[in-house]
Amino acid sequence: MHSSYVIRRLLQIIPLFLAVMVVVFVLIHFIPGDPVSAILGDRATTENVARANRELGLDKPLIVQFGFFVNQVLHGNLGESINLKVPVLRLMLDRLPVTLFLDVYASVLGVVMAVPLAILAAVRRNTWVDSLIRAVFQVGLSLPGFYVALQLLTLLGARLGWFPIGGYGVTFGDHIYHMFLPALTLGLNLAAILVRTLRNSVIEVLTAEYVDFARAKGLRSRVIMTRHVLRNALIATVTLLGLNVGGLIGGAVITETVFAIPGVGKLMIDAIFGRDYPVIQGLTLVFAVLVSLVFLATDLIHARLDPRAELS
C-alpha cells in the first residue's frame, strides 16, 4: 500500500517539474538585464553584444530558446554556465552535497535543542523555566539570520577561537567542525519554530485521557513521556519540520554567504546577479525535485507516526 503511494507521489513530481520549467524560464526573462550586458559591461559595442548573443543562442525567439532548453533537460543535460563555462550539473554536484550536509546538520541541531526544551517548558508550564525558554527562542526568532550568524562568528569564532570562521574542510570530521556555527545559526531558528509548536502539543497531549490511563497502568514517567506523550506530540511537529527543512534547500543563502560556505545558495545568488540563465534554471529544477522529496519523506514519517493518517 505504501509503495504504490510512494510511486504515485514520485510520478506527481513530473508535472511539477514541467510547470517549474515554464515558470522559471518565463520569470528569468522578465528580469531586466541579460547575461551579455552582465558579462561585457556597459562599454560594449553593439557588435560585441550581438556577437555574444548569437554565440549563446540568445538572439533566437524565446519560444525557440525554450524548446532548446526543454530538449536539453529531457536529455539529462542542464546546459553550461554562461559565466563559469562549466556544465551546470558539475557545478551542482560540487555544491549540492555541501548545502545538503548543512541542512541535515542544522535540522539535527534544531531538533536536539527543541525536543528536550519543549518538553521541559511544557512540564514546567507557566513557571519561570517555561517563560525563559520561550523568551529566549522568541528573541532568537525575531533576530535576523545574518545578525545571529555574525554574532556567533565574532564570539565563538573570532574571539574565543573555538570554531573556524569559514570554509568547509575536507574530511567528515572537518565538515562537522567547520559547519558547526552555520548549522547552529540555522538550527537555532528551526528550534525556535519547533519549540513553540512542540511545547503546545505536549501540553495538549498531557491532558489527554490516554496519558491518565498510562499513569493508571503504573508506567514510569519516562516511559509515559516518550511512548505516550512525545509520540503523539511529534505528529504535528514533524510536518512543520519538513516544511522548514524544505525551505532550507537553497534558502540558506545568507548563512552560506556569511560563513563563505561553497553551497548552492551562494551559487544561486551569483547566478542571478550574473543573469546566468542555465544555472538559475538548472538549480531551480533541482530545488523543486529535492523539496518534493523532502515533503514526500515528511508525509511518510507522518504516516508512520500517526496510524490514523490515510496516505491518499
Add this chain to the structure above:
Amino acid sequence: MTAPHLSVRDLNVRIPTPGGVLHAVRGVNFDLMPGEVLGLVGESGSGKSVTLRSLIRLHRPPIQMTGTVEYGGQNLLAASDAKLRSVRGGQISMIFQEPMSALNPVLTVGEQIGENLREHKGLRGRAAQERAAELLDLTGIPSPRARLSDYPHQFSGGMRQRAMIAIALASEPQLLLADEPTTALDVTIQDQILRLLLRLREELHMSVILVTHDLGVVAQTCDRVAVMYGGRLVETAGVNDLFHAPKHAYTLGLLQSLPGAGEHRRPLQPIPGGPPDLRSLPPGCPFAPRCAYVTEACRTGEPPLLEVAPGRFSACIHYDELPALKSTLEEVGV
C-alpha cells in the same frame, strides 16, 4: 468479619479554578470488602469520578487530595511514587468511560497490553504476545492474535472497551476501578460489557468499584451502592435494600426519576432544580434546596452519614419518613 480490601477515610479533593476552590469531594468514607462490587452513583458533578481517580492518586497538582486511602496496609495518598506505581496497574487497575480517548491512538492494542505485562509481570517478546492474545480472547475479542497489531481506531466501540478491559486486566489486579465503563456504548453492548465484567470478577476474584449515573447498571451489577451528592456520600446500602427502601430523600428522588420497564412504566418524576455549586455550598444539607421533605433543621447543619439500620448509612434526617418503594429490580429494567 473480614478486613476491608480498601478503606477510604475523610477523603477530600480540592480543585483550584479561576472562580475559586472547588471542593469536589468532601470527607468521603467507605470500605470495600474483598470480592465486592460497589456502585458509586450520582449525577454529573457529584464527585464520583473525582473520588475514583483519587483512590490511586491520579489527580495532579494543583488538585489537592487529603485523607487516607488504605490498601494492603499502606496509605496510597502518602505512598512513595515507586510503591504507588507498583500498586497502580499492578494491583489496582482502572478503566475509563471513553475507550477512544483512553487508548493511545498511535500504539497498537498489542503494544498497550504489552507495556502492562512488561511493567507488572516481567513478560516480554513471545511470552508477552501469547499472554496478550489470551487476554483479548478472555474479553471476548474474536481472532485475538490478528487483532494485536491493530490500532484502537480499527476497533468498534464495544470491542475497544473490551480491549481496554484486557489492558487493565493484564496484570491480574485484585481491584478494578471502572469509571462509567458503559456510558459511551449502546444498550446491547452495555449489557455485554457488564456481563463480561461480572464474569471476569468471578474468574479473577477481583473487587470492583463501578462509577455510574445509571441505576439500571447498578441494579444489574452491584452488591452494594454508595450514593454521592454535592461531593459527599449521602447513602450507602446493599443494592436490594436501596432499591426497596431508600433512606435518603435524594436516593428516593433518583429512583422515582426512573421510567420503569414493561408493565411498570410510569411517568417520569424528575428532581427539580440542578446540582449544587461546589464553590459556594449553602450551609446544611446540600440537597435541601431541591428536597420535598426539607425542614428548617435541614438548612442549619449538614447531617453526617450515620448508621440508620444494620449495614445502612444515611445522611438524611428524614430517613424514616421516606416511603418504601415497591420497586423491584425488574422494574429498573433488569
